[in-house]
Amino acid sequence: MSKFTFPESIRSRPVYGTLEPRAGAAHLLIADAHGAEAILDVATPDMMAKAHIIYIPKGEPFEDKLRALKPAQFYSGPTYAAAEQRIHKAFADAKMGLQLYLSGTEGVIGQAQHAAMQAGIPHTAIQTEHRGSTARRMQCVHCKGITEDVDVDPFQCAHCGLHLFVRDHYSRRLAAYQGVCIDAEDPGNVPPSKGIYE
Amino acid sequence: MSGAEKIAVTVTDIVPLNDLVTRFEFKRTDGGLLPTFSGGAHTVVEMRDTSNGGDITRMNPYSLMSDPMDQSAYTISVRRDDEGRGGSLFMHNNVKVGDQMVVSNPVNLFSLDLLAKKHLFLAGGIGITPFLAQIKQLERFNGNWELHYACRNAALGSYVDELTDHYPNATHVYYDDNDQRIDLVNLLDGQPLGTHIYVCGPKGMIDWVRKTAAGEGWPRESIHYEEFLAPQSGKPFEVKLAVSNIVIQVGEQESLLEAIERAGVDAPYLCRGGACGQCETQVIDYTGNFIHRDHWLDDAEHASGDKIMPCVSRFEGKVLVLDR
Numbered sequence: 355m356s357k358f359t360f361p362e363s364i365r366s367r368p369v370y371g372t373l374e375p376r377a378g379a380a381h382l383l384i385a386d387a388h389g390a391e392a393i394l395d396v397a398t399p400d401m402m403a404k405a406h407i408i409y410i411p412k413g414e415p416f417e418d419k420l421r422a423l424k425p426a427q428f429y430s431g432p433t434y435a436a437a438e439q440r441i442h443k444a445f446a447d448a449k450m451g452l453q454l455y456l457s458g459t460e461g462v463i464g465q466a467q468h469a470a471m472q473a474g475i476p477h478t479a480i481q482t483e484h485r486g487s488t489a490r491r492m493q494c495v496h497c498k499g500i501t502e503d504v505d506v507d508p509f510q511c512a513h514c515g516l517h518l519f520v521r522d523h524y525s526r527r528l529a530a531y532q533g534v535c536i537d538a539e540d541p542g543n544v545p546p547s548k549g550i551y552e
Numbered sequence: 553m554s555g556a557e558k559i560a561v562t563v564t565d566i567v568p569l570n571d572l573v574t575r576f577e578f579k580r581t582d583g584g585l586l587p588t589f590s591g592g593a594h595t596v597v598e599m600r601d602t603s604n605g606g607d608i609t610r611m612n613p614y615s616l617m618s619d620p621m622d623q624s625a626y627t628i629s630v631r632r633d634d635e636g637r638g639g640s641l642f643m644h645n646n647v648k649v650g651d652q653m654v655v656s657n658p659v660n661l662f663s664l665d666l667l668a669k670k671h672l673f674l675a676g677g678i679g680i681t682p683f684l685a686q687i688k689q690l691e692r693f694n695g696n697w698e699l700h701y702a703c704r705n706a707a708l709g710s711y712v713d714e715l716t717d718h719y720p721n722a723t724h725v726y727y728d729d730n731d732q733r734i735d736l737v738n739l740l741d742g743q744p745l746g747t748h749i750y751v752c753g754p755k756g757m758i759d760w761v762r763k764t765a766a767g768e769g770w771p772r773e774s775i776h777y778e779e780f781l782a783p784q785s786g787k788p789f790e791v792k793l794a795v796s797n798i799v800i801q802v803g804e805q806e807s808l809l810e811a812i813e814r815a816g817v818d819a820p821y822l823c824r825g826g827a828c829g830q831c832e833t834q835v836i837d838y839t840g841n842f843i844h845r846d847h848w849l850d851d852a853e854h855a856s857g858d859k860i861m862p863c864v865s866r867f868e869g870k871v872l873v874l875d876r
Contacts, residue, residue: 378769379741450743451769474669474746479771 356388356485361551367522368460370484379451381405382444383425384466386434388486389458390416396455397423406444408437410462414486434462441466445473457483461491461502464529477526488551493530494518500530506547508536517544554820554830555596555611556656559586563651564625573678573710574644575617577627581652585623589616589658591686592750592778595626596656596824599642608806609813612639613780613825615752616658617684621692626655629710631678636782637805661828662752662778664689669746671697674734674761676753677704680711682778683752687719698722700739702753705729736764750776780825781845783807786866792873793817794836808862812876819862819876826864833860833874840869 360367373396381401383393390409394416397405406427411417417430431437454470456463463482471477489505499513507520511533518533525532537544565577580586594613601608614628633640647653662682664671671690673683680701690697699719703709705727715723726732740749749770751761758777765775785805792799793812802811809831812819822830826846835858844854846861853859860867860874 376769377767445745448745450740450745450747450774452745453769474667474744476667476771476773479773 356391358484358488358551360484360488363522366524368464368482368524370463370482373455373457373481373483375401376453376481378453379404379449381453381455382408382448383455383457384408384437384441384462385456386410386458386462386486387412387414388416389456389462389483390414390420390485392457392483392485393455394419394423397425399424402426408441408444410434410437410458434465438465438469441469442473445469448473454480455483456480457485459487459489459503460484461489461529464491464524464526468526468529471526490520490550491530492518492520492533493525493528494533496535500528501533504533505550507550508544508547509533520550554818555822556659558598558654558656561626561653561655563647563649563653565627566647566649569629569710570708572708573629573631575627575629576643576647577618577625578653578655579625586626587657588623589620589685590660590663591620591689592662592664592682593620593658593660593685594662594682594780594823595628595658596822597628597643598654599639599647601638601642601646603646608638610637610639610642610810611824612782613823615662615681615685615778617681619688620685621689626658629678629681633782637785639782659822659828661823662750662776664750665748665774665776667746668748668774669696670744670748671695672739672743672747672749673697673699673701674749674751674753674757675699675701676751676757677702677708678710679751679753679757679778681752683750684711686750687715698724700724700726700734702726702728702732702734702757736761737768740765740768740770748774748776752778755779778827779847780823780827781847781864782825783810783864784845784866786843787868789840789867789869789872791867792871793876794873795876802866807864808860808866812862817876821863824863826861829861831861831863833862833876834858835860835872836875837871837873838867838869839871840867842867 402423402425405425407425409430456466489503492501492504494511497514501512508517516535519536521532523532560581561578562581564579567575594615596611596613599610618627630643632644796817800815820830822828829848843866845864
């Protein structure tokens with residue numbers, strides 16, 4: 355099951371929609387893992403004739419299906435970091451009228467959205483659809499280190515080792531949720547971790 | 553008191569630019585500095601007309617065209633509208649250098665989006681004025697801008713010479729009388745990512761630009777527009793103001809908002825041109841038809857009969873009761 359309904363939360367928490375085809379001079383689609391399924395749902399032959407798909411499979415078996423859509427350009431890379439140069443180049447070359455579609459995990463959607471905002475696309479003009487893992491990209495508010503793919507709460511910062519409470523407070527600038535020390539008042543009193551949405 | 557804070561000013565210069573447009577300069581009467589503003593801001597000018605034994609106060613919004621950082625004076629350019637209710641005619645015919653007037657603090661409903669990578673300005677006729685201030689603002693930090701300015705002909709092309717002289721590479725002028733038109737689809741095609749469009753001019757031009765850009769896949773957030781509506785005259789009508797518990801008459805040549813103010817009721821307003829939404833008023837009861845002319849309420853709200861924007865909209869009918 356690649357779709358998940360997130361519980362209602364504070365205003366800071368990103369809300370994802372369902373991709374829909376829009377008129378445009380060019381289409382840039384960036385996805386990871388099960389995000390490919392959202393591209394397969396939204397793709398039309400007209401769109402694909404002007405499309406550039408950047409895909410990070412993370413071991414999921416969708417690459418052949420995406421290639422079969424016959425996009426004008428297709429790239430597959432192992433991580434967001436590996437794809438980042440190509441993503442920045444795609445934005446640098448893009449003209450107004452570009453339509454941007456982001457799908458997959460929150461970490462990849464958030465980082466691609468941040469790159470798009472830097473390139474001048476208003477964040478409200480970017481279509482996003484969440485698919486697959488509900489793990490989060492977390493920033494430790496204490497050491498500022500980023501821990502990717504966090505799916506339990508509390509979790510231990512991969513950089514400074516503090517035990518962090520997973521907040522819904524999100525930063526578009528950092529493309530990360532905020533993790534705050536859970537035992538600051540009473541060191542050592544760390545509740546057992548459980549799934550973020552359990 | 554409603555509206556933005558007011559400033560007592562003296563008219564210090566009047567320059568006729570062409571057959572239709574005259575420029576006015578205001579300085580503070582007390583000799584102090586005026587507030588800075590941001591490009592695209594307007595001021596509401598109060599025009600007290602006591603000619604022919606009457607006493608009418610009109611308040612019209614005009615875009616500020618001077619340098620937003622220049623606190624010594626404000627300048628506006630007024631296009632004479634012979635068909636209008638007389639505000640622009642009053643400015644042209646009655647106002648003299650040395651006159652004392654009242655203007656409002658600047659209010660900006662048409663500001664630059666400073667996240668834009670490039671600013672693409674589209675002006676029609678007197679719609680050039682807000683861009684003159686925006687260009688001065690952007691020039692201070694080397695902003696990336698380009699102007700496409702359509703006007704009737706060279707004789708009526710206000711500020712064409714100044715713009716083409718100072719910014720020959722960024723200014724593109726189109727004269728209707730020479731069958732020159734902005735080739736919009738071509739202009740939009742290939743603009744760098746992060747370009748924002750600003751359009752100020754007649755309604756038809758604004759609609760054309762918004763529709764064309766949307767069709768080319770431009771985000772709504774990247775398209776900015778401003779059109780001030782002048783209130784139009786119409787049949788007189790009667791209104792009951794429920795909160796104030798009075799019945800007032802709206803004359804042929806005054807707006808509903810002006811009639812409410814004339815009755816001594818302090819009603820909220822800001823732009824007086826149907827754009828900002830400040831004067832939105834609840835309708836309690838009515839029998840008749842609304843003549844909605846604002847840009848603020850949507851079609852469903854116009855059809856509902858629940859709300860009216862008294863700065864530009866009117867009413868024809870027997871009964872109108874407002875929550876004011």
